[in-house]
Amino acid sequence: MATVKEGFLCPICVQDLGSFHKLQNHFETKHTAEDKAIFDQVKGLFSKAKVRWLKKDGVNENDIGSSSSSNHILHDAPVWDPQEIGQMHNHMEKFKKIRDDRIDRFVIESNKVLIRLDKLAHCDEFEATKRKEFEQTLVPWVRDNDVPYCPTCGDRFNVTRRRHHCRLCGSIMCTKCSLFISFQFADELVQTLRKPPAGRRRTQSDLNISQSSTSKPQDTSELYIRCCHDCYIVLMKRKERLDQKENQPLLVLLYEKLRSATDAANELSPLYEKMAESLNRGEESYHLDKANDYRFKLIKLYETIDVVSKKISVLDTEDQDHPPSATLLRMQNAIRSASHAYLQNNMLTLQSLPSLPKLEMLQKNRRQEEERRMRRQREELERERMEEERRREVERLRSEAENSRVSQAPPALQKSRSGVILKEGWGAESNPFQPQGNPFESESDPLLEQIAYVRQMIVQAKQANRTEEVQSLNRNLSELESEFQRQRSVRAFA
Ligand SMILES: [Zn+2]
Ligand SMILES: [Zn+2]
Ligand SMILES: [Zn+2]
Known part of the structure; x- marks a missing residue:
């Protein structure tokens, strides 16, 4: 026995913990800060060993209840930096990912266990041999000879310490390591698996009828389902989830x-x-x-x-x-x-x-303001329209006058004149003795005569180098010219 118990010795403090679960628990509580590598190694060793024991009988890895508890996947915890009050951040995706990784495997295992539990709880066969046959169709049982010691407590099996099989995973354990699930509890756990029309929920009276109509179970313990520690944990987790669904905190x-x-x-x-x-x-x-x-x-x-x-x-x-x-x-x-x-x-x-009176006042003001705005807009449009009309009229008169002048003037002169008008208009460089062509001016315009005179004086003053006189005459000239422009445009719109 000592050779087997070596397996449950703590490799750090060499204490005998008696079972794998106790050793694991001891490690997680007492040596968390110590060598993680040793811890993982020990954990891996045990789960591998257990897999090997069971695989001999064709039980595949997923059927082993302990693998979920011994194969933790380590994740970085989310970082909780200090943050401003009132900030929102959704951690759902992160949580989901961590949770999914952990529960995927667990869900597969727990579903298998629950489906078997459902079949066991609703099997009406109570004759020992036949029931045992039925139980072994659900999950292959580990062969007795392969397991000389109870995998949970490490005690050797003998005539008095007999082997028992977990009905949910087929693994072997001793009497004191066996746990029992009542039919009633099993029924509670699996009722949501069954769709309401497919199966009526079993009641105590159903159970009584089936007991009396078929062969009676040999002892009352057969009304319980024997299971191992790992499967029991799976079922308790299921129970926890059902409770949570019913009464949320x-x-x-x-x-x-x-x-x-x-x-x-x-x-x-x-x-x-x-x-x-x-x-x-x-x-x-x-x-x-x-x-x-x-x-x-x-x-x-x-x-x-x-x-x-x-x-x-x-x-x-x-x-x-x-x-x-x-x-x-x-x-x-x-x-x-x-x-x-x-x-x-x-x-x-x-x-x-x-308030209502305030609103009515606001609405009245707004309507008035709106009316004023509309009126202004209408007036503006009207002004623009008239402006446009006037502009067109001027344009029309202008081109008419131009046409009549072109038809009167000799062809050679016409070209140079129109060129001057278009490019320079009235400039100081224009010929002072030859007034520019314009539909509105007449040869006898006194302003034009004055302009011509001032220009002549400027030429003379320049020749005599009388700079101040030239400047003053230039000022006179530009005043006269702008006056002439003003009169011309007044006449254009008349
Ligand atoms: Zn220790
Ligand atoms: Zn089991
Ligand atoms: Zn045991």
Whole structure:
């Protein structure tokens, strides 16, 4: 026996822990900070050894309940950097990934166990030999000769310490390592597997009838299903999940309420803001009643967020026996802080609505303003239209005059004249003795005569180098020219 028990000795403190589970537990609690490599090595060794024992009988790896508990996949924990209050970050994907990696394998194993449990619990055969045959069709049993010692406690099997098989995975254990699942409990665990129309839930009376109508079980222990430690853990986890589904913790319920209120407020708030803005501008696209209704609903939602988040922050803090853990309390407070920040950003900035008389005044003002604007616009358009008409008329007169002049003038002169007009207009360099062609000017225009005279004087002053006189004459000339331009345009629009 000593040779076998070596396997359960702690390689670090050389303490005999008696079973694999105890050794594993001892390691995880006592030597967590110590050599991780040794720990993993030991864990791997045991699961491999167990696989090898069972594989001899054609049991494949997935049928071994312990593999889920001994093959932990290590993940980096999410990094929780300090963050601003009220920040939102979705960790769902990360959590899902970590969880999926862990539960995939577990789900496959636990489903296999549950399907077998379902068949066992609903098998009406109680005659020992036949039932045993049926049990072995569900899962192959490990051969007795292959297992001289109980894999769980390490004790040697003999005439008094007999081998027993787990009905769910087929592995071997001794009497004291056997665990039992009652039919009733089994039924509870598997009822969700069965679709309601396919199978009626077994009741105690069903069980009584089947017992009396077929061969009676030899002892009452047969009304229980024997299973190993690993399979038992799988079933308890199943039970835990079912319980969780039925009665969610209060914190979860409150948080769901908080989330749904926040979601509803987030949906309603932009609609309301649009309405309030429009009404405050005196527009008539929305009804004041409707906006007031939205405002009331929003305030109710904000109240709910306030009350529920407050409740979450103090949840279980009065409970002397089961106070929330430090982490949980920190989360509860974080939820409250986030809600508080949310309310400050949303409730306190909620736009107010005008009263009915105020709204009527706003709408009246807006209508008047709108009318004024329309009138101004109409006037502007009218002005533009008239301007355009006048411009066209001038253009027309101009080209008419040009045409008549062209037809009178000799061809050679016509070209040079029109070139001068188009390119330079009235300039100081133009010939002072030859007034430029224009449909509106006459040869006897006194302004033109004056201009011609001033130009002549400028030429003379330049020749005599009288600079100051030239400057003063130039000023006179430009005044005369602009006056001439003004008169010409007045005549053009007359
Ligand atoms: Zn130790
Ligand atoms: Zn088992
Ligand atoms: Zn045992």
